[in-house]
Amino acid sequence: VAAAEAMMAGVPVLVSRQVNLAGEIESLPGGWVSKLDEASLTGALREALDDPGERRRRGRLAAQWARRRYCWERVARQLESAYRGVLEGARVEAVR
Numbered sequence: 001v002a003a004a005e006a007m008m009a010g011v012p013v014l015v016s017r018q019v020n021l022a023g024e025i026e027s028l029p030g031g032w033v034s035k036l037d038e039a040s041l042t043g044a045l046r047e048a049l050d051d052p053g054e055r056r057r058r059g060r061l062a063a064q065w066a067r068r069r070y071c072w073e074r075v076a077r078q079l080e081s082a083y084r085g086v087l088e089g090a091r092v093e094a095v096r
Helices: 001-010 022-027 036-051 050-070 071-088
Strands: 013-016 031-034
Touching: 001 013, 001 050, 013 022, 013 036, 022 031, 031 036, 031 050, 036 050
Parallel strands: 013 031
Antiparallel strands: none
16 A cells, blocks of 8 residues: 555655565556565665656656556445445455
């Protein structure tokens, strides 16, 4: 949730590959995705800190993506679908 909130605010994120949004963040790119070892984290952080223009660009991309993905209309449709599934006895997939 914290990564999505930061992205909504236009803040590029640095996350590990274990974060659920890592694939989307990497493909945008809306931030940096790193392995969980010291060298990878240091490299990603250095890359992020060394280039303010790239941080702004990734922040803009992150915000555009997050605002489309997490707009209230879309979230409401997903939640309604989940509740309908519960009422109908269907197995509900996690809302992503």
